[in-house]
Amino acid sequence: MSKVYNFSAGPCILPQEVLKEASEAVSNFDDLNLSLIEISHRSKNFVAVMDETVSLVKELLNVPDNYDVVFLQGGASLGFIITAYNLMRENGSAAYLNTGAWANKAQKEAAHFGNVVEVASSKDKNYSYIPKGYEVPSDADYFHCTSNNTIYGTQIKEFPTVDVPLVCDMSSDIFSKPVDVSQFDLIYAGAQKNMGPAGSTLYIIKKDIYGRNGRSIPSYLNLKIHADKDSMFNTPPVFPVYVSMLTLRWLKANGGVEWIQERNEAKAALLYGEIDRNPLFNGVAAKEDRSNMNATFVLANEAHKETFDQMWNDANISGIKGHRSVGGYRASMYNAMDLEGVQALVNVMKELENRV
Amino acid sequence: MSKVYNFSAGPCILPQEVLKEASEAVSNFDDLNLSLIEISHRSKNFVAVMDETVSLVKELLNVPDNYDVVFLQGGASLGFIITAYNLMRENGSAAYLNTGAWANKAQKEAAHFGNVVEVASSKDKNYSYIPKGYEVPSDADYFHCTSNNTIYGTQIKEFPTVDVPLVCDMSSDIFSKPVDVSQFDLIYAGAQKNMGPAGSTLYIIKKDIYGRNGRSIPSYLNLKIHADKDSMFNTPPVFPVYVSMLTLRWLKANGGVEWIQERNEAKAALLYGEIDRNPLFNGVAAKEDRSNMNATFVLANEAHKETFDQMWNDANISGIKGHRSVGGYRASMYNAMDLEGVQALVNVMKELENRV
Numbered sequence: 075m076s077k078v079y080n081f082s083a084g085p086c087i088l089p090q091e092v093l094k095e096a097s098e099a100v101s102n103f104d105d106l107n108l109s110l111i112e113i114s115h116r117s118k119n120f121v122a123v124m125d126e127t128v129s130l131v132k133e134l135l136n137v138p139d140n141y142d143v144v145f146l147q148g149g150a151s152l153g154f155i156i157t158a159y160n161l162m163r164e165n166g167s168a169a170y171l172n173t174g175a176w177a178n179k180a181q182k183e184a185a186h187f188g189n190v191v192e193v194a195s196s197k198d199k200n201y202s203y204i205p206k207g208y209e210v211p212s213d214a215d216y217f218h219c220t221s222n223n224t225i226y227g228t229q230i231k232e233f234p235t236v237d238v239p240l241v242c243d244m245s246s247d248i249f250s251k252p253v254d255v256s257q258f259d260l261i262y263a264g265a266q267k268n269m270g271p272a273g274s275t276l277y278i279i280k281k282d283i284y285g286r287n288g289r290s291i292p293s294y295l296n297l298k299i300h301a302d303k304d305s306m307f308n309t310p311p312v313f314p315v316y317v318s319m320l321t322l323r324w325l326k327a328n329g330g331v332e333w334i335q336e337r338n339e340a341k342a343a344l345l346y347g348e349i350d351r352n353p354l355f356n357g358v359a360a361k362e363d364r365s366n367m368n369a370t371f372v373l374a375n376e377a378h379k380e381t382f383d384q385m386w387n388d389a390n391i392s393g394i395k396g397h398r399s400v401g402g403y404r405a406s407m408y409n410a411m412d413l414e415g416v417q418a419l420v421n422v423m424k425e426l427e428n429r430v
Numbered sequence: 431m432s433k434v435y436n437f438s439a440g441p442c443i444l445p446q447e448v449l450k451e452a453s454e455a456v457s458n459f460d461d462l463n464l465s466l467i468e469i470s471h472r473s474k475n476f477v478a479v480m481d482e483t484v485s486l487v488k489e490l491l492n493v494p495d496n497y498d499v500v501f502l503q504g505g506a507s508l509g510f511i512i513t514a515y516n517l518m519r520e521n522g523s524a525a526y527l528n529t530g531a532w533a534n535k536a537q538k539e540a541a542h543f544g545n546v547v548e549v550a551s552s553k554d555k556n557y558s559y560i561p562k563g564y565e566v567p568s569d570a571d572y573f574h575c576t577s578n579n580t581i582y583g584t585q586i587k588e589f590p591t592v593d594v595p596l597v598c599d600m601s602s603d604i605f606s607k608p609v610d611v612s613q614f615d616l617i618y619a620g621a622q623k624n625m626g627p628a629g630s631t632l633y634i635i636k637k638d639i640y641g642r643n644g645r646s647i648p649s650y651l652n653l654k655i656h657a658d659k660d661s662m663f664n665t666p667p668v669f670p671v672y673v674s675m676l677t678l679r680w681l682k683a684n685g686g687v688e689w690i691q692e693r694n695e696a697k698a699a700l701l702y703g704e705i706d707r708n709p710l711f712n713g714v715a716a717k718e719d720r721s722n723m724n725a726t727f728v729l730a731n732e733a734h735k736e737t738f739d740q741m742w743n744d745a746n747i748s749g750i751k752g753h754r755s756v757g758g759y760r761a762s763m764y765n766a767m768d769l770e771g772v773q774a775l776v777n778v779m780k781e782l783e784n785r786v
Contacts, residue, residue: 078463082470085668093456093465100453107434109449111627111673114438114749147503147629151664152650179649186648266665271467273503273629273667292542293535294508308507309622311629312441313669317467393470 079415082393083224083368084246085266087410092320099316110316115309123316124305130322131276134330135248137255142279142301145318146294147311149275150176150245153262154183156277157241159295161260162188162215163287169193169214169238173230174201174223175399180243181218193217200400201226203360210236215287216259222247224267225397227359227370227404233257239283247367248276249325250409251335259283260297267367268409270318273311325409334409341407341416342366348420352427354378358400372402378430385429386422394419435771438749439580439724440602441622443766448676455672466672471665479672480661486678487632490686491604493611498635498657501674502650503667505631506532506601509618510539512633513597515651517616518544518571519643525549525570525594529586530557530579531755536599537574549573556756557582559716566592571643572615578603580623581753583715583726583760589613595639603723604632605681606765607691615639616653623723624765626674629667681765690765697763697772698722704776708783710734714756728758734786741785742778750775 080087103110104119113120128143137143146152157180162168166188170181172195181190191214194205201223210217216239222229224246233240239259248263255261259280266272277297284298293299293307300307305315325334346364349357349371358370373379386394396402405419436443459466460475469476484499493499502508513536518524522544526537528551537546547570550561557579566573572595578585580602589596595615604619611617615636622628633653640654649655649663656663661671681690702720705713705727714726729735742750752758761775 076463080464080468082468082473085471085665086468088465088468093468096467097453097456097465100449100456107432108436108748109444109453111452112436112438112442112444112449115441115628117438147505147667148508148650149503149664152504152508155648155650183648183650186646264665271669272471272665273670290542292511292539294504294511294539308505309441309620309628311503311667311670313627314629314667392464 076390079391079418080393081391081405081407081411081419083404083406085272086406086408088270088317088321089324089410092317092324095320096317111313115306115312120312123319124310127315127319127322128305130319130326134322134326135253135255137278140281141255142281144277144279144297144300145274145305145310145315146277146300147273147275149264150243150262151179153243153275154180156295156297157218157260157262158184158187159289159291160297161239161241161283161287164289166215166287167191167211167213169210169217171205171208171219172197173204173220173228174226176223176243177220180220201228202358204228204230204363210238212237214238216241222365222367224368224406226400227365227368228363229365229367231363249331249334250338250367252331265314265318270321271314273314274318337413338366338407338409341411341413342369344413344416344420345369345405345407348423352423354427354430355423358402367406367408369405369407370396370400370402378426381430382426385426386419389418389422391419391422432746435747435774436749437747437761437763437767437775439760439762441628442762442764444626444673444677445680445766448673448680451676452673467669471662471668476668479675480666483671483675483678484661486675486682490678490682491609491611493634496637497611498637500633500635500653500656501630501661501666501671502633502656503629503631505620506599506618507535509599509631510536512651512653513574513616513618514540514543515645515647516653517595517597517639517643520645522571522643523547523567523569525566525573527561527564527575528553529560529576529584530582532579532599533576536576557584558714560584560586560719566594568593570594572597578721578723580724580762582756583721583724584719585721585723587719605687605690606694606723608687621670621674626677627670629670630674693769694722694763694765697767697769698725700769700772700776701725701761701763704779708779710783710786711779714758723762723764725761725763726752726756726758734782737786738782741782742775745774745778747775747778
């Protein structure tokens, strides 16, 4: 069967060797003659999986000792609630940067818990850029931002220096490059981009946030409870955590976040280079804010749509249809996508130019 | 390799054909030449999975039209919070039946949202029986019970008739027998016993509960939002839902909940028969409340422990160590366990009697 170039925005491409090993573990895990998904999460075999996954996160992101790493469920959508519940005081306030649909959802959920201040928004230009030069109120309980906006193809290149605790939803670019964890009080990320399959969510928590807002927090939403129980407060999502471990092992074996940053920058340079060079295409996002994960672009002339769509389909390219709120195309180049895959897309773009 | 008899309390045994098909889908799903876990959850292939899973739940449990079926994440632990948030009024109250550790956790979480009344408890005898003849306050917003208590090996054989909405955590015996859904306003169940792997949680919701308590509920915790979005409000746990679909297909192909009830009763009769017959063993739970899912038993004489433990280990029996709060042994006989597996355990129990 021919290789499919999977540019899906998430759930998305994972390394082939990870998929192979995950498939085998569903049949027979650790030579137990049992499937990974039918053993107790408290068995020594699965406890070892959870421990290694947490260790790999700490090692790859150089997480300082005063941080906990836990895996929960519910995606970033539950993360929005957990963030506010754990960090906003009763009658407190929080500052949010509105860079897209997900950033917007985050602040809407926080409004259930207190006063939300939108410090800046790029909604005026359909979120095609990252606002800068905004002020964060010094009495905010925290400042929340979204590092990468999959739908619009924008990415925060430098996190702001703020006087309040910094919280970031890194769902769509975590592990794509080094990050200075010590800048943040809380990082959370759904696994289903660079880390693993849908169904587990990573939290990196500065320990001194525990109990800070004085709220009585229901257990599943209380980060301290999960940290105290080493992500085993209740049954964890066994398979998603296991595949995350495999993916992080793959990342480490290949050279870690420094290696992947270089590869991701090379892929982005290749694709954005073609978008800028080829008169048939226009980029959507402001150049300085272009995402290395998701490149959004449109045809200069919609008349070429049918031809182009047929061509990339024929080239076994999958998942590049743009989100309905932006239109055009979106090529997601997550960690597991190699340069060859991006080259395959660029070849089709060049071929279109030759053909029309 | 020899077959392992997996009596694990959960995550637990799943049908062999389900594990085989799940393993294949992680390599190549629907002949897409892509893994199940790297395609978009909004692709037609995965939408078909979610639709079929929901349809199978409705068909197998004969769910009336005025109920919604949704799949979320977070297990029963998040279900405890979701239940109270969606059903308890501000300053309202709810009635709970305390039949064990999980029932107890459920009521503790509800206390974050209002007044909790414990109508009865079997804590006095380490939860070895199901209380009966209790009164449920008629002004309670709902009455909550736990259908099966894995740790103690007890099970509610007949649900009480109450004048308030009935809510049940059916995590450990759903799909093990027919259930009259129309009795309940809300049923929830973590998948990781009879339904699939850890990481997805089923909710069966009477539609008229939506908005009933007048609370403003954060989105991920709001059942109506998930129902309106057909369990796709955010990225669902793709793999756990898929494996649940396979397991429910298996159940349907074999004859549904009537068939499995008969098989589960035969397994329970075989094991409890031996526990009662064999002078070396004593059952833990009150006979009338014995669970068909989890049989708890102890050695009459602890001196035989080493011998017995060696014998069942040699017989490839796995996962029968009792929970620390009960001790002894716990044999979980979930749907995928066949009579042969229970017979293997019974044979070892008989063999012990012959040997000592």
